[in-house]
Amino acid sequence: MNDAGRVAQVRLEHVSKSFAGQLAVDDVSLAVARGEIFCLLGASGCGKTTLLRLVAGFEVTDHGRIFVADFIGTANLFTGRIVELGADRTVLDCATLGTTLQIQQPWAGARGDTVALMLRPEQIDLRASTSTASTANAVYGTLRGIAYVGDAWLYDVELASGAAVKVTAANSAPSARAGLEPGSPVRLSWSATSGVLLDA
Numbered sequence: 001m002n003d004a005g006r007v008a009q010v011r012l013e014h015v016s017k018s019f020a021g022q023l024a025v026d027d028v029s030l031a032v033a034r035g036e037i038f039c040l041l042g043a044s045g046c047g048k049t050t051l052l053r054l055v056a057g058f059e060v061t062d063h064g065r066i067f068v069a070d071f072i073g074t075a076n077l078f079t080g081r082i083v084e085l086g087a088d089r090t091v092l093d094c095a096t097l098g099t100t101l102q103i104q105q106p107w108a109g110a111r112g113d114t115v116a117l118m119l120r121p122e123q124i125d126l127r128a129s130t131s132t133a134s135t136a137n138a139v140y141g142t143l144r145g146i147a148y149v150g151d152a153w154l155y156d157v158e159l160a161s162g163a164a165v166k167v168t169a170a171n172s173a174p175s176a177r178a179g180l181e182p183g184s185p186v187r188l189s190w191s192a193t194s195g196v197l198l199d200a
Contacts, residue, residue, distance in 0.1 A: 009032055009033060009034040009036075009068070009196050010030075010031070010032040010055060010066075010067070010068055010118075010196065011030070011031045011032075011066070011067040012028055012029055012030050012031075012051075012055070012064065012065075012066050012067075013029050013064055013065045013066075013067075014027050014028075014029055014063060014064040014065075015027070015028045015029070015051070015054060015061050015063070015064035015065070015066060016028070016061065016062050016063040016064055017047075017050055017051075017054055017059060017061055017062050018062055024047045024050040025047045025050050025051050025054065026047075027063075027064070028047075028051060028064070029064075034105075034196065035105070035106070037108055039199075040052070040199075052198070054066060055068070055075070055118070055198075056074075056075055056076075056077035056116075056118060057074030057075045057076075057077075057166075058077070068118060068120060068196070074121065074166055075118050075119065075120050075121070076118070076119045076120075076121065076124070076165050076166060077116050077117070077118055077119075077198075078092075078094050078096060078097055078101065078116065078117045078119065079094065079096065079114060079115070079116045079117075080092030080093055080094035080095070080096075080097075080101055080114070080115065080116075080117065081093050081112060081113070081114055081115075082107060082109065082110070082111050082112060082113045082114075082115060083100070083111065084111070085106075085107060085110070085111055086106070087106060088104060088105075088106055089102060089103060089104050089105070089106070089192065090102075090103050090105060090106065090107045090115075090197060091103075091136075092115065092117065094117075095161075096159070096161050096163050097139045097159065097161070097163070098134065098139065098159075098160065098161065099134050099135065099136060099137075099138065099139055100136045100137075101117055101136065101137060102136045102137055102192045103117060103192055103195060103197055104192045104193045105196070105197050107197055109199075115197050115198065115199060116197070116198045116199075117195045117196070117197060117198075118195055118196045118197075118198055119190060119194060119195040120168075120194075120195075121154075121166040121167050121168035122152075122167075122168040122169070122170075123190050123191075123194040123195065124165070124167045124168075124188050124189070124190050124194075125169075125188070125189050125190065126143075126155055126157070126167045126169060126180070126186055126187070126188055127186065127187050127189075128179045128180055128184055128185070128186055128187075129185060129186060129187035130185050131187065137189055137190050137191070137192060138187060138188065138189040139159055139165075139187075139188050139189075140159070140160070140185065140186070140187055140188070141157040141158050141159040141160065141165065141185075141186060141188065142157065142158050142183065142184070142185060142186070143155060143156075143157055143180060143181070143182055143183065143184045143185075143186050144156045144157065144158045144164075144182060145182060146180065146181070146182060148171075152168050152169065152170055152171060153168070153169045153170075153171060154166070154167075154168055155167040155168075155169070155180075155186075157186060157188060165188060167188065
């Protein structure tokens with residue numbers, strides 16, 4: 001139970017998921033506040049991995065809703081190894097992205113732990129770029145898909161590693177989207193205050 005006044009960073013409401021008629025997740029509701037230490041325990045095959053895949057957006061719920069920082073939808077999940085721990089920040093080495101991830105969030109574990117950064121699509125800034133210079137919290141890839149839904153643009157980006165990243169951008173700054181079309185080289189970046197660390 002979260003303390004009064006604490007905002008849930010991850011919240012599930014009556015989430016269920018089945019595969020070929022076999023129930024894997026059954027009416028799960030929970031809330032995890034930012035900075036809260038949360039542990040998901042259970043026997044092999046009880047649905048722990050399925051639940052995490054639902055939260056990350058790799059699976060779709062049969063019933064219920066999932067909120068990530070009060071956002072309903074998919075999220076990007078980047079796994080990395082902790083290489084630096086500080087009082088207010090954590091640094092990950094992420095082989096999939098080919099760069100380091102700096103997050104302004106402490107981690108209760110140890111250096112060398114494998115963790116995941118959950119990053120919502122609208123927290124990522126996308127720009128056309130031919131550069132490939134590696135910097136923290138920035139990756140490069142190729143734009144594979146574009147869709148316009150209401151007042152937002154949806155982008156699918158493929159990284160050199162083959163990993164797929166989803167980006168959502170408001171239509172309020174069309175100049176920033178100039179020159180973007182399928183096949184365009186792009187740069188993705190985000191701030192250190194974006195995202196949530198999860199135990200992988």
